Amino acid sequence: MAEIAEQVGYANSHSFIRIFKKVTGVTPGEYREQLILERSRTNVHDLNKGNLAKSDL
Secondary structure, X not given: OHHHHHHOOOOOHHHHHHHHHHHHOOOHHXXXXXXXXXXXXXXXXXXXXXXXXXXXX
């Protein structure tokens, strides 16, 4: 997290996390978990519809 914070101009990862939560409503970790969950649901849905091969997961 410190590396990402630094790359976007924050010297302190705590400041980045605080502003990220203020803007998005969730912490970066919570955002990541939501994204992973959404992607896994989409992949399963696409697999069930025949749009993905199992190797795509």
